[in-house]
Amino acid sequence: MEFAFTDEQRMIGETVRGFFAEHATSARTRAAMAADGLDHALWAAFAGELGLAGIALPEDRGGAGLGMVELAQVAEAAGAHVAALPLLGHAMLGQAIARGGSDEQKAEWLPRLATGELVSTSAWQPDVTIAGGRLSGHFAHVPHGAVADLMLVHSGDNAWIVDLKGEGVAITAHMTMDQTRPLASITLTAAPAEALDNPDAAIPAALAAGWIVLAAEALGGAQETLDRTVAYSRDRVQFGRQIGSFQAYKHRLADMMIEIEQARSAVYWAACTIDENSDEAPIALHAAKSLAADTYFMCAGNMIQLHGGIGFTWDHDAHLFFKRARSIQTLLGHGAWHREAIATMILGPACEGAAA
Amino acid sequence: MKLGFSAADEQFRAECADWLQAQMAGPFRDIRGITTLTAKAERRKEWEQHLGEHGWSCIGWPRAWGGRDATLAQQVIFAEEYARAGVPGRVNHIGVELAGPTLLAFGSEEQKRRFLPDIAAGRTIFCQGFSEPNAGSDLASVRTRGRLEGDEWVVNGQKVWTSLAHISDWIFVVTRTQDGSKGPKGLTFLMMPLDQPGIEVRPIRQINGDAEFNETFFTDARCAADSLIGAVGDGWKIAMGLLAFERGVSTLGQQMAFRNELDAVIAAARANGTARDPLIRQRLAKAEIGLRLMRYGALRMLSNTDLSQIDGAALTYKIQWATWRRTLGELAMDVLGQAGEVTGGEAYEWDLLPNLFLFSRSDTIYGGTNQIQRNLIAERGLGLPREPRGDL
Numbered sequence: 001m002e003f004a005f006t007d008e009q010r011m012i013g014e015t016v017r018g019f020f021a022e023h024a025t026s027a028r029t030r031a032a033m034a035a036d037g038l039d040h041a042l043w044a045a046f047a048g049e050l051g052l053a054g055i056a057l058p059e060d061r062g063g064a065g066l067g068m069v070e071l072a073q074v075a076e077a078a079g080a081h082v083a084a085l086p087l088l089g090h091a092m093l094g095q096a097i098a099r100g101g102s103d104e105q106k107a108e109w110l111p112r113l114a115t116g117e118l119v120s121t122s123a124w125q126p127d128v129t130i131a132g133g134r135l136s137g138h139f140a141h142v143p144h145g146a147v148a149d150l151m152l153v154h155s156g157d158n159a160w161i162v163d164l165k166g167e168g169v170a171i172t173a174h175m176t177m178d179q180t181r182p183l184a185s186i187t188l189t190a191a192p193a194e195a196l197d198n199p200d201a202a203i204p205a206a207l208a209a210g211w212i213v214l215a216a217e218a219l220g221g222a223q224e225t226l227d228r229t230v231a232y233s234r235d236r237v238q239f240g241r242q243i244g245s246f247q248a249y250k251h252r253l254a255d256m257m258i259e260i261e262q263a264r265s266a267v268y269w270a271a272c273t274i275d276e277n278s279d280e281a282p283i284a285l286h287a288a289k290s291l292a293a294d295t296y297f298m299c300a301g302n303m304i305q306l307h308g309g310i311g312f313t314w315d316h317d318a319h320l321f322f323k324r325a326r327s328i329q330t331l332l333g334h335g336a337w338h339r340e341a342i343a344t345m346i347l348g349p350a351c352e353g354a355a356a
Numbered sequence: 357m358k359l360g361f362s363a364a365d366e367q368f369r370a371e372c373a374d375w376l377q378a379q380m381a382g383p384f385r386d387i388r389g390i391t392t393l394t395a396k397a398e399r400r401k402e403w404e405q406h407l408g409e410h411g412w413s414c415i416g417w418p419r420a421w422g423g424r425d426a427t428l429a430q431q432v433i434f435a436e437e438y439a440r441a442g443v444p445g446r447v448n449h450i451g452v453e454l455a456g457p458t459l460l461a462f463g464s465e466e467q468k469r470r471f472l473p474d475i476a477a478g479r480t481i482f483c484q485g486f487s488e489p490n491a492g493s494d495l496a497s498v499r500t501r502g503r504l505e506g507d508e509w510v511v512n513g514q515k516v517w518t519s520l521a522h523i524s525d526w527i528f529v530v531t532r533t534q535d536g537s538k539g540p541k542g543l544t545f546l547m548m549p550l551d552q553p554g555i556e557v558r559p560i561r562q563i564n565g566d567a568e569f570n571e572t573f574f575t576d577a578r579c580a581a582d583s584l585i586g587a588v589g590d591g592w593k594i595a596m597g598l599l600a601f602e603r604g605v606s607t608l609g610q611q612m613a614f615r616n617e618l619d620a621v622i623a624a625a626r627a628n629g630t631a632r633d634p635l636i637r638q639r640l641a642k643a644e645i646g647l648r649l650m651r652y653g654a655l656r657m658l659s660n661t662d663l664s665q666i667d668g669a670a671l672t673y674k675i676q677w678a679t680w681r682r683t684l685g686e687l688a689m690d691v692l693g694q695a696g697e698v699t700g701g702e703a704y705e706w707d708l709l710p711n712l713f714l715f716s717r718s719d720t721i722y723g724g725t726n727q728i729q730r731n732l733i734a735e736r737g738l739g740l741p742r743e744p745r746g747d748l
Contacts, residue, residue, distance in 0.1 A: 001361050001429045003655040009357060069357050230738050245741035250734035251727070257737055258675055261668040265652040266645075272359040280648075287645040339641035340634075346622060346644055347631045 003268070012070055016077035019050060024081035026317050032084035033179035038119070038147045039084040046085060047116020054114030056209070057094050061110035067275035071209065072216035072267055079217030080224040082320045084180040086144040088213050088331070089121030093152040095209035096159060100202020105194070109150075109161065121148035121164075122206060123186065128155045134168065135160055135193035138185070143331065145184030146173035152206060153193065159202045160193035167191065178327040180320065208274050208285055210332050215267045215288040218296035218328050222263060225296075225303040225321050226256045232307055252306060256299045263292040283342055290338035296325040359655070361429055369433045372412075376441035379406070390444035391708050393568040397523045400447045404478030413476050414452045417460065421468065422476025428658055435609030439616065447520060451475040451482035455528060455547075457601040462585050462594055471526075471547070483550075485515040485529035485572060486595065493728050495530075496540040496592060500574060502531030507581045509546055511554070511574045517722065521557045521570040524550055528598075529574075530591050543591030548579040564714035565704035602723065608654040611647075611677055618647055618684060620708050625691045639687050646680045671737045675729040678719040685713035 005013065023042055032039040047053035056071040057063025064070075075087055094113050097105055112118045121144050128137030135153065142151065151162045164171065168191030176182040196202040230253060233244030243249050270288035273281035300322040304311040311318040329335060344350070361369070380388040384406065387399050407413040408422065416431045417423025426434070446452060456475050459468055474480035491498045500513025511531055521527060527548050534542030550557065554577030559567035586594045622640060625631040631640075653676065656669040688709040689696045696710045706714065720726045734740040 001365070001432070001655065002358050002659050003652065004659040004661075005357055226738075230740065233740065242741055244734075247731070247743070250738075250740045251730040253738055253740065254730035254733040257668060257733055258672045261653065261672045262646075262649045262676065265649050265656055265669065268357060269359065269649070269652045272357060276358065276360050278359065283644070283648065287648060291645055291649070336638060339638050339645075342641040342644055343637035347626060347637060347640060350632055350634065350637060 003272075009069065009073065012066075013073050013077070015050070016052065016074050017080070019046070019052075020077045020081045020083055024078070024083040026320075029082055029084050029180060029320065036147050036173075037084055037176070037179055037182035038086060038144060042083060043085055043116055043119070047114075051114075053090065053116040054094075054110075056091065057098055057110050057114050058106070061098070061106055062114035063098075063110065068209070068212050068271035069268060069275055072212050072271040075213040075216035076220035076223075076267070079220030079324070082180050082221065082317075082324050086119045086121065086148065086181075087217070088143055088181070088210055089148060089152070090119070091209040091213045092122040092206040093120035093150060093161070096152050096154075096196060096202035096206040097161070099205035100159065100196045100198040100200070102197035105161075105197060118149045119144065119147055120150045120152065121145050122152040122154075122210065124154050126155055128153065128188075130158070130160075130193065131190070133192060133195075134190040135162060135188050136168075136190055138187045140185050141174070141183040142186050143181050143183055145186050146171055146182065151186065153188075154199070154203050154206065157199055157203075159196040159199040159206070161196065162188060162191055162193050176327075178323040180324060181327060207332070208281065211285045211289040212267070212271055212274070214328050214331055215263070215270065215292035218292035218325065219260070219263045219267045221321050221324055221328075222256070222260050222292070222296040222299040225299040225318070226253065226260060228317075229253060229256075229303050229306050249306065252302055256302055259295040259298060263288075263295040266291050283345060286338040286341045289332065290335040293325070293329045294335050296321075297329055300325040359652075361433065365429045365433060368430050369437060372434050372437040373441065375410070375412070376437055376443055380441050380443060384443075387444050389442045391711065392566055393445060393447075393520065394523075394566055395444075397447060400444060401478065401481065401523070403444075404446065404448045404481070406478070408477035408479075413478060414456060417456060417472070417476065421456075421460070421472040432608055432655070432658065436612045438609055439612035442616070445610075445613065447523060448475065448478060448481045450484050450520070450524075451480060451526075454484065454598050454601055455482040455526075458528075458585060458594065458598045461597060462590075464582075466582070467547075467585070480526055481520070481524045483518050483521045483524035483527050485518055485521075485527045485548075487517045488514060489516055493725060495595075496543075497538075498530050498532055498543065500529065500531050502529075502533045502544055502546060504533075504581060508578045509548075509581060509583060511546065511548065511577045511579070513574050515572040515574070516570075517560075518557070518570045518572045519568055521550065521572050522559055522567075526550060527555075527572065528585075530595050533588055533591075540592035542589060543595070544588050545585045545591040545594040546579055547583045547585065548577060552577060554578055562715075563717065564706055564711050566711075566715075608651070608658070611650045611654060614647060614650070614677070614681060614684070617681075617688075617708065617712055618643055621684060621688045621691055624688070624709065628691070628693070628695075630691045630693075636687075636691060639690075643680070643684050643687060646676075646683075650677055650680065666737055668737060671733050672729075674723060675720075675726050675733070678716075678726065678729075681712070681719050682716040685709075685716040689713050 028039055052074055054063035055066050059065035097109050121142050123139040123142045148164055151164050153160045153162055168189045170187040172185045174183045234242055236243045266288040270284040273284040303318045310316050384403055387396055415424040415426035419425050459471055488498050502509050502511045527550055529546045531544055531546055533544040554575050556573040558571045560569050561567050630636045653669045660667050731743050735742050
């Protein structure tokens, strides 16, 4: 038992924090927001120069062979700068294939995911039809759907890989509140779909990776909102004092730190449960996703409030965090849904409670 | 980063669990599941001695002083199994977790010989004399005076909120020994026997009807000249060192006892049907999340050996668990409804959950109020400007 980063993990953390601080600047993120919501040069450097797109993919398929803890470190650092990268879908499809793909599927797709050559997304809905290897269905809100090459689709007990550049695919980009991860509507009409070999392994692996990425992004974002607000509270003087010296102000910052520290425990607990095959994994994943997302939203809201009027302007970065936080709350299950999943584990289903 | 315990640790866990469960099923079955701090005090002193006899009293201490040199993981495991077996809280918590480590860190060899074996054996129960009527959050403003008279310290003043003083043997007291000194300067840390004419202990009744803490009056109370820890004037340093031990493994054991409380709320909700209420389900799920995160926050804190870094997990731990427990008490009452408002007997004595509801109002006050915690977090964790500290 050692709930602390190893030396290697510390180095990974420093590397990714340095990378995003240098490259995922506000100006570049805003340029991506005004275009297709993906910083293509950042993605190329992330995948190419640093080899980070394959961090949690198997070594024999071009990846680094590391686990969810390291994936979380990467997502945390990316989230701290609201980087316009397709990490969510990338992690979900990559883990789905790594855990539930056939050898042929792994050989075909994983090396191209590890190099960042392909951009992935993921979507779910219950009503799809499959006939002769062709999939039809409508997906209303697909993250980075307009720029992705591949889409993981899961429905019921099945999962498929769909080539979004192929036939039978109609995509409409939405103007999206969080422009760093824009949503698109995708309609498949008898689009060729490749069924994953072992969907029972692929779907949980994809969801676990997705929840961990979102929770870790939220953690990084929340910490960054706190750090930036602390810095502002030292610079800003009112009534002849630094505003960070007023208790009403500093106690709100303390509350942010209290929640963030819990979110930090939650994210790395959840990541460890996957890496260590712990039976706590389901509860840890639901806890991490719901708590980290709510923490981020609280912190980002506080960032706006504690900056005053400047925090409400488009030019200030506070709204980037605020909007990302809001989108993370909804993606892959809102907080109440995750908490109900935990309630079912500890109480049984809502409709079968003991009689009064 | 690794959360799992080794095979050797799991074997140790089985050993702890077997022994503790055997005691709670056998010779000490009458104290199993007690949740108040004062019930069956004499039997619980016998339990302290029983722990000592079998080498389970203070496993983290060095072997030379009655411990087991247990690793961190082993201490975590013992604390968890202790709570899981339904063993009541330690009446010598202060001796084992605070006085002992303070003596190990700052005491002379002679003092260690005099106190540590008796603490480990459960023969000497300690309590803590820090707070005073006018020194609460502002602890450094203590006024209880100590002066050296020949070969004895003579102490006059009053301490308050002295938990379990009425069943303790010794008290450690922060006294002002330098005339005219203010704040943290001029304080000295003394160990005093309670059984003497100069010390009077008066119980204070709490909102739950129990009387676990006391006022302690010192009127020409005496202890030997060599009863001080550290040097004259070192009192603040020793007291702060002692408070750091409060964040140790013992907190993990305390938090594991919260598992039993949450399980009781869950059982009550299932029994009376409130477990079907969507809002109650949300709140219970939040409580479950918070409890698990307390464990992992504690493991992070205990795994942190890089003391040069600000340890966010350690700094936020107290306010987290205190707030969690108070929230659980409120949830418990919503689950119980009016059944939680009656004792079912003639005495003003409460079952586990109503008692939790009442007692937990103290959790966010003692050991540094939530407001003081936020100051500490903001100042130490975030580097924000400090609140007034009086004359330093």
